[in-house]
Amino acid sequence: MELDRELARELMGKDWVREAESLVDEVLAPRAGEVDRTGVIPSSHFEALARRGFYGFPLSEGMSPQLLIDTAATVISGCLATGFVWAQHLGALRSLLASDNEGLRGRYLADMLSGGYRCGVSYAGARTEPTVFAEPVDGGYVLGGATPFVTGWGYIDAVAVAARADTGASAAVATLLVPVREPENIAAERLPLIAADASATVRLAFTDTFVASDRVLSVKPVDDGPAGGVALSDWVNGGLALGVLMRCVRHLKECGADAGPHLAHLEALRERYGRVVGDLDATHAVRAEIAHAAVNAAAAGVVATGSRSVIARTTAERLVREATFALVATTRDPIKAALSRAFEPSGQPVGH
Structure with a gap:
């Protein structure tokens, strides 16, 4: 191109x-x-x-x-x-x-x-347990159902929506670029988030929403999901937790705390993460480590800040919420399983 x-x-x-x-x-x-x-x-x-x-x-x-x-x-x-x-x-x-x-x-x-035309995405719910459906009609598709999370409502011009498009002979996923500036037959319900709430994340419901065929990005069989594409998507999504970890470590330095161990851990994880691109299992494992490290660094920031951390909307309090958000945002079951193991009690007394 x-x-x-x-x-x-x-x-x-x-x-x-x-x-x-x-x-x-x-x-x-x-x-x-x-x-x-x-x-x-x-x-x-x-x-x-x-x-x-x-x-x-x-x-x-x-x-x-x-x-x-x-x-x-x-x-x-x-x-x-x-x-x-x-x-x-x-x-x-x-x-x-x-x-x-x-x-x-x-x-x-x-x-x-x-950046003149900004878009969101909704790729969940079109494959294993479809919640958005696209019925082929003359000139395009009619959407029905709901998608649980669309980020950027009010800031974006369109949403790339993946929907189940069964034709009778085969099951397919149609991905459509749906305009949302003046939505027709689309209802948005704002979801209150514990962090990044300003992202204006909503639940979208489609009711006989027509999308013209000239807005079709792709139509692919349901099972046409190569592991390499999933691995790359999951790897890119790990940038969120990595960014939160970076901010938590920066906060520790701003507090005058000893951020050295957390900074060293951040750099080691960042370097490892760059090497696992394309490896799905390794991506999930390192993403879990990054999210766990962000929680630890956020907690260290609370301790370093002291009693002021209990005041709402302080930096330390906000970063605890953001680190919690990063535990589950854009995660899959293997990441959650690894995190669950990481949070199990070690049996080691504090200070040893």
């Missing part, structure tokens, strides 16, 4: 991790507490992401898995709510890039890469 020349020049040669650190220091981190308190992400956050090229950065020349995950985790470390909404857009972008629908790519790709 050939990028727009102006966009390609903008993406070329950037130190993306340093650019993300600058974004965090100048824009995201200073307002993270306010975003958490008000439940609203300022438009300036999305404008800054767009202005600095973060909606198209995965297509930058020389992009590697390690650079991608380090950059994503750094952005998320600045403001979890903002990073959570932004990360969904990158998932929709991957779907558009993989689509055979050239007309849809021609219509939206440039705007998605620039």
